[in-house]
Amino acid sequence: MARIRLFIDHPLVAGQAVPLDSGQAHYLSGVMRLPPGAVIEVFNGQDGAWSARIADATKRGGSLEVLAQVAPQRDPPDLWLCFAPIKKARTDFIVEKAAEMGAARILPVQTDFTNSERIRQDRLQAHAVEAAEQCGGTFVPAVADLVSLSRLLDGWDASRRILWADEAMAGPAETLANLPRGPWAILIGPEGGFSDAERARLSGLPFVSRISLGPRILRADTAAVAALALWQAALGDWQ
Amino acid sequence: MARIRLFIDHPLVAGQAVPLDSGQAHYLSGVMRLPPGAVIEVFNGQDGAWSARIADATKRGGSLEVLAQVAPQRDPPDLWLCFAPIKKARTDFIVEKAAEMGAARILPVQTDFTNSERIRQDRLQAHAVEAAEQCGGTFVPAVADLVSLSRLLDGWDASRRILWADEAMAGPAETLANLPRGPWAILIGPEGGFSDAERARLSGLPFVSRISLGPRILRADTAAVAALALWQAALGDWQ
Numbered sequence: 001m002a003r004i005r006l007f008i009d010h011p012l013v014a015g016q017a018v019p020l021d022s023g024q025a026h027y028l029s030g031v032m033r034l035p036p037g038a039v040i041e042v043f044n045g046q047d048g049a050w051s052a053r054i055a056d057a058t059k060r061g062g063s064l065e066v067l068a069q070v071a072p073q074r075d076p077p078d079l080w081l082c083f084a085p086i087k088k089a090r091t092d093f094i095v096e097k098a099a100e101m102g103a104a105r106i107l108p109v110q111t112d113f114t115n116s117e118r119i120r121q122d123r124l125q126a127h128a129v130e131a132a133e134q135c136g137g138t139f140v141p142a143v144a145d146l147v148s149l150s151r152l153l154d155g156w157d158a159s160r161r162i163l164w165a166d167e168a169m170a171g172p173a174e175t176l177a178n179l180p181r182g183p184w185a186i187l188i189g190p191e192g193g194f195s196d197a198e199r200a201r202l203s204g205l206p207f208v209s210r211i212s213l214g215p216r217i218l219r220a221d222t223a224a225v226a227a228l229a230l231w232q233a234a235l236g237d238w239q
Numbered sequence: 240m241a242r243i244r245l246f247i248d249h250p251l252v253a254g255q256a257v258p259l260d261s262g263q264a265h266y267l268s269g270v271m272r273l274p275p276g277a278v279i280e281v282f283n284g285q286d287g288a289w290s291a292r293i294a295d296a297t298k299r300g301g302s303l304e305v306l307a308q309v310a311p312q313r314d315p316p317d318l319w320l321c322f323a324p325i326k327k328a329r330t331d332f333i334v335e336k337a338a339e340m341g342a343a344r345i346l347p348v349q350t351d352f353t354n355s356e357r358i359r360q361d362r363l364q365a366h367a368v369e370a371a372e373q374c375g376g377t378f379v380p381a382v383a384d385l386v387s388l389s390r391l392l393d394g395w396d397a398s399r400r401i402l403w404a405d406e407a408m409a410g411p412a413e414t415l416a417n418l419p420r421g422p423w424a425i426l427i428g429p430e431g432g433f434s435d436a437e438r439a440r441l442s443g444l445p446f447v448s449r450i451s452l453g454p455r456i457l458r459a460d461t462a463a464v465a466a467l468a469l470w471q472a473a474l475g476d477w478q
Contacts, residue, residue: 100461102453136456214341214477217375222339225461226468233469238453
């Protein structure tokens with residue numbers, strides 16, 4: 001049914017051999033039971049999707065022969081997702097969904113009410129890779145290391161607007177269709193929302209626009225997907 | 240921090256006692272360690288939110304004394320979510336998200352490419368209750384029993400429009416803001432999409448509108464949240 005797709009961190013050129021790591025080789029031979037000669041799809045995040053033939057694959061490793069490009073590279077719009085990490089499963093989920101929904105970059109952000117003091121960046125990056133493999137994408141968003149919201153805002157490039165999903169909003173929300181195109185970042189708070197100090201700072205920034213996600217309180221993972229959907233439909237590549 | 244909220248399947252009237260089931264009583268006394276006299280928030284899905292005092296709570300059961308209404312009943316728009324059940328965790332997730340996002344009714348639908356032949360309706364309903372408890376809602380969407388798509392469409396009331404998230408769409412998508420208000424149902428397919436026969440039938444129905452969820456293939460759970468967000472923002476109560 002579904003094509004088998006692997007992310008290969010290597011240049012993809014017709015006729016060239018590319019190595020499989022032990023996890024990928026085991027997946028192909030041990031889990032999917034594919035023999036040498038079987039053809040799968042590979043991508044490296046910048047050269048589109050390619051067909052590739054299994055040259056050899058054992059528990060220890062293996063290699064593929066790259067055949068031909070089957071789909072062009074398709075990059076998402078210039079949209080970042082900044083979110084406060086929550087419980088492990090829901091943080092994994094946010095990364096998976098951000099990759100599926102077409103975020104270009106994923107930034108875990110430590111806020112005043114964030115419980116997690118650290119994240120496993122490598123594990124989250126692996127979730128982004130897996131989501132791209134599953135969803136037919138050719139792009140993998142980079143997951144950044146955890147950074148505090150105050151440091152992130154200190155170094156912010158004001159040409160990138162911030163879409164702030166503000167669950168404690170009083171006053172009118174922006175209508176997304178009226179907002180300018182260009183680089184954006186969605187900012188999703190932790191379960192307890194933002195602190196008063198954070199809210200005051202965000203409210204005073206000229207490049208921040210606030211949107212409402214309705215009258216019900218959404219979990220952070222729900223809010224992330226909902227905000228990504230609204231942005232993509234109004235300003236992104238869903239039109 | 241967060242208020243403790245319980246769904247109580249009982250009329251709520253000031254001064255009246257309402258029973259706790261053993262799970263709720265254990266949660267209050269054993270898990271949350273609340274003593275008799277502690278005040279929590281309760282709702283029954285139709286009478287708004289009420290404060291209530293713990294009269295007694297042990298492992299076996301207990302009761303609350305209802306105090307006063309603290310929030311009016313707030314019902315979601317008349318929106319159904321019809322979806323093809325997928326793997327257990329992702330099906331649970333869809334139900335949770337539908338309750339958070341303000342679906343009024345949740346209908347698991349068996350399609351030609353649905354793997355599950357049965358669902359645990361009681362377990363899914365419990366997930367909807369828990370989502371409402373967590374998210375400050377006063378309404379709990381009813382989860383229907385599994386029904387086949389063909390039977391569902393045979394008995395469909397044509398005054399309820401269907402928003403079909405069609406991942407194999409060729410041709411222009413509808414713009415949600417141009418669609419009429421009124422009762423709607425969102426229809427999300429299984430991982431393998433709809434069969435040709437299902438696609439032909441849906442395409443021929445006058446009350447079906449197709450929307451695009453972008454150029455990437457979304458998992459069914461992602462598609463459900465994204466479609467709910469777009470509908471709520473354009474036609475629902477997020478404006």
